Every structure is written in structure tokens, then in C-alpha cells.
Amino acid sequence: MSRDAIIGCILGTAVGDALGLPYEGVSANRAPQLLGPPDRYRFFFGRGMISDDTEHTCMVAQSLIEANGDVDLFARRFASRLRWWILALPAGVGKATARAGFKLWLGVRPRSAGVFSAGNGPAMRAAIFGAAIDGLPDMLELVRASSRLTHSDPKAEYGAIAVALAARHAREHESVDANLWLCEVADAVGEDGAELTDLLRQSIDSAAADETTKSFAVSLGLSKGVTGYTYHTVPVAIHAWLSHPKDYRQAVTSIIECGGDADTTAAIVGGIVGAGVGEAGIPSRWIDGIREYPRSVNWMRILSERLASSDTKAPTINPIAVLCRNLLFLLIVLFHGFRRLAPPY
Template identity: 75%
Template sequence: MDRRQSRREAIVGCILGTAVGDALGLPYEGLSPKRSARLLGPPDRYRFFFRRGMVSDDTEHTCMVAQSLIDAGGDVPKFTRAFARRLRWWILALPAGVGKATARSGIKLWFGASPEKAGVFSAGNGPAMRAAIFGASLDDVPSILNFVRASSRLTHSDPKADYGAFAVALAAKHSRDHAAVDANLWLDEVVDAVGEGGAELIDLLRQAIRSVDAGETTRTFANSLGLERGVTGYTYHTVPVAIHTWLSSPNDFRKAVTSIIESGGDADTTAAIVGGIVGAGVGTEGIPHEWLDGIWEWPRSVPWMQRLGEALADSLEGDRSMKSPTVNPIAVLLRNLLFLFIVLFHGFRRLAPPYV
């Protein structure tokens, strides 16, 4: 496979891998490992809506990033403006389950804040959830870091959010470029990217690597971080556990996504991150076809996301005439209302036993 085709496969695999992980993990979001197993069963199929899956903000942000990369043509300020514009309209379409920092940033943008000042001081995992696509798409590490930083600062101003997103983006790039993962080679790149300010994250990532080398499961590693009741949305919890999962199963999409969901907590985001990283390495063919076929989405359908990935790949190969696929805003609003209804159903279901 030539370089151009390899990148195309990585981009499409990353987007679709993010979507599958997101959709599989969504019904388990916020549940402890024990309760999720008793309430829903194993994450081996979609359990959101009649054996079908739908995506949440994790996939939607990844798609908006991909669209904005096409618009930007390699220009970071242009990317920032394009992503900020999409984020404004995304907030207006009433997305369910949006994070506090992202919601506040979107509101600030509507009230006239510049993209550079819209972010709030938060180390949530929002920037990390949309970071894998940068590593799957771009070749130059400094360029990756510049785009990731612009994406992160639009919603989160805490440098920790940058560092977590850097680690995810570089993992996706490593997954794309290496058939056999070299954890230490990847970690060296992360060390250079985060500098002294990211020392705490580097320590956590080293713990993850040692845990993988010792043959520990991802859930055991999460427990060692005090996350027995599930992985939180704090980026220094989310990212090390996601990286542990990737290093444990770098070429096994099914096992990777399943094991991170079984760790509980913010399961849609953690599975979306892992799905994006592993998807960048295995491509579309490495993602179980029944999981791709089971996604029930509109207007951001699986074929639409595939077209988006292909358009991004073509634009990065120099086709400046390439336009990003668009979505009908009325269709998005109608879809979000249905999505909210299903989410509320799941919320009411959780009021009933089993409670442990």
C-alpha cells in the first residue's frame, strides 16, 4: 500500500473507529464496572436503541475537526476560525451530554469572545476526545502539536488538556506509522511535546507502560489509579487508561474497545479515544463490520463519515478544490431531539435496580 492510500485508510479508520467506540460505550457512560455488567451485560453489541448504536459529542467533534482541517488548507488560524464557527452552531443544535467546559466555551463564542479567549480553565477530556484525527491525518509532529493546541485552547485553557491531547494525537500517528508499536519510541515523542510542564502525565504514562509490560489488564491498571468505580473525565485519568488499552491491544480493535468500556466511567469518551487510535492503525477493515453496520445515524451516517475521511485525505494530498461534506442543520436538530429522548429513557432506566 502506498503512502497516500495508507493515510486515507488511517483517516477513515480513525473517524469510524471513534464512532464505533463512542456508540458502543454510550449506554455505559457514568456506570461503575460492576453495575454496567449487571445492568447492560458485556459491551459486545450495541445496547443504545434496539441493538443499534448512536454517536455523541466525541464523534461529532472529530467530524468537525476533520471538516475544519479541510477548510484550513494547513493554516492553523484558519482552522481555529472554522472550528469555532462549527462549534457555535453545534451548541445551538441542543446536543445532549455536552461537557461543561465545551458548553461554556460555545456560549462565550456566541457572546463575541474570540476563539483564542473562548476556552475555560479545565482539564477535562474534551480536547483528547477529538485529538486522534490530527495524528491520523498529519505527518509533521510540530504541525500536529500546533493544530492540537489550537483545538484544545478553543474550549479548555488548562495546559493539562493540551498535554493529554498531545499524547492521544501522537499515539494515533504512531499507530498509523508502525505495524508493531514501540511504546518507548512513542513516549519519547510525548516527552518532547509536553516539556517539563507535563511531568505528571509522563509519570502516569510510564506507569501504564510498566503495567502493560507486566501483563496487567486495563481494569487492573485503572484500579491502581483509584478508579475502581470508573474512569473519570479528568484528562490525567482518561488518557493514561486509554493509552494502556491501546498498548495492550494495538491491533485488536474488538478487544481494545471492549476492555476500555469494561473499565467503566466515561465509557463513550474513553472508547472513542481508543477506537480512534486503534482505528488509525487497523483501518476500516480492522473494525468489526457488524459494529459498523449497526450504527444508526443521520445525517452523519457511516457513509457520510467515510466520505469526510476521504475528502480530508484528498485535501492533504494537495487537492485545494476539495470541499468538506456538510450536514443539514435542521436534520441535526431533529436527530438531536430524538437522541435526547433515548438518553432520557436510559436515565430513567438507571433509577431501577440493579444498583450494584
């Protein structure tokens, strides 16, 4: 495992998530008027907070530590964490993930808990697999187990595989070979994933032609913003990565400027690029600007170190602290929601 890739992926996910969070659900045209450019945190007095995108990535990392390569054990540990995560009243949880969490509480087995949805939930937590798992077959099995826990539509799984392979490619190659990466994706998703591979080919061609990520999103009919449908999210996220594979700042800001599900899209891009550039490639002021507890930046670093080592004891968090934090987070989210009711429109 690569320590730099793991910590870069986790912190890259967190920073992208925190930067994109205030822009979530705002159209690409209105966002600059309402919030300004995504060059600094605008969530809470100039500071950033994370959402479910980073929380799921951290829960996956914790479960990977405890599973030590055992796919079934990983699924059970992640399912257990997801149950308690739902109970802590997270704001903005996706419908499919929420339903899967409730099914787990009702005693449904992890392999059967997924809801038929092609949402981007599995993709948002997939980059860490590519950053942390060396063996390709093992990585793919773990990605599938993570995806099927909440989403049973194969499209959600295929999108997650593409993201995981992108993070893996980013950490293993100094220069991105987009065609090599696409071949890996095509092999992994097979003929059933042909629609996704066609969209990813469009991403590659557009990036090679130096088209902006926003222009590419518009060409897919996403002028108002990138939706949570994984076949919208993943191709646009890949375009941002291919356009700026070693420039974290540009990659993340370019996808936030597309509007829509900005926290998730930026988290995905941040995780992929972060796996390639490490913590050193992420602006330090953005890392330092995250104000979180109990999943603090320092806690994420400890998590990364343990995942990169042979340690099988994952760092824990205080559930009471999580609940208190989530209530504060909900209040801030409500403030932003009411703010959007006012001009400019």
C-alpha cells in the first residue's frame, strides 16, 4: 500500500467535499452570484465541514483495516458502521443509502440490503479502494461488496469501479494514460457496462481536445448542474481528473463550477487526484481550514496511517460526539437552505 496515496485520497476527498458542500444543489449559473468562486470555504465562517461523502470514505477505510483482505468481513463491518451512521441523523443522506440502512436495522443481510438505484453513493466512497488495495481482483471484489450494500443497480457498481480504477491509476502512474485506464474499466465492467465506457470515451476525447469540464457537462445535457445519477457524475468527474491530473486545485474547482451535486462530484475528483499527488499536492490552507470533530483532520491522518500499515485496529469515534456534531451540521445546512430562497436568483 502507498501511504502517500492513502492520506492524499482521504484528505483529498474531505477537502473536495468541504469546498463543494455550500454549492450542492445550486445551478452552475446561479452559484457564482450567490456564493462566489469556489476558491475558499464558504460553509461556516470561512471554514469547511465534511458531509456523507467523506464519512463513507472513512467508514470504508475503517472496515478495510479490520477486514484485512476478507471481503465478507469487510461487508459485515461496513454494514455495521452504516447502521449506526444512519442512527446518528446525518443530514443529506441519499434515499437509497437511507433505505439500505433501515433494511440493515431490520436484519437484512449486507448482500441483500441494496436498493435498486443508480445513484452515485458507491462512487463517492470508491476512490479509497484504488488508493489502498494493491491486487486488482481483490480491489474489484471489495468495490462490488461496498456498492451492493446500498445500491443493487449494476450501473452504480460500474461507476464505482471506474472511480476506484482511476484512483489506482493515479497512484501508480506518473503520467496518466487515459486509454490504458479505459481498457481496465472496460475489462472490469464487461459488455453490460458498455454505456458507461462509451461515456468515458467521450470524457477522454473532450479532455484531449482541451474542452473545459463545464463545457463537457453541458454537452451531456447537464447545463443546470451534475445530477446524482452515476452515469452523469462519473464521466464529468473523470473529465476533471483527466484535465488536471496533477493540479488538485484546478481539478476540484472546475467540477464545482459545473453545479449540481457539487460536494459529491468534488469529493470524487479530490479523492482521485489526491491519490496521485498525496497530501503535499493539496493546498495546505484548505486542509487546515477544515473544522471537524470527531472526524478531525488529525483523526483522518491516523486512519490513513493505520490503513497503510499492517495494523488491524481501526481508530474509533465517540458516537455522542457524532450526534452533537450532526445536530450543529443540520442547523448550518438549514441556514444555507433558507439563504437560497433570497436573491440573487
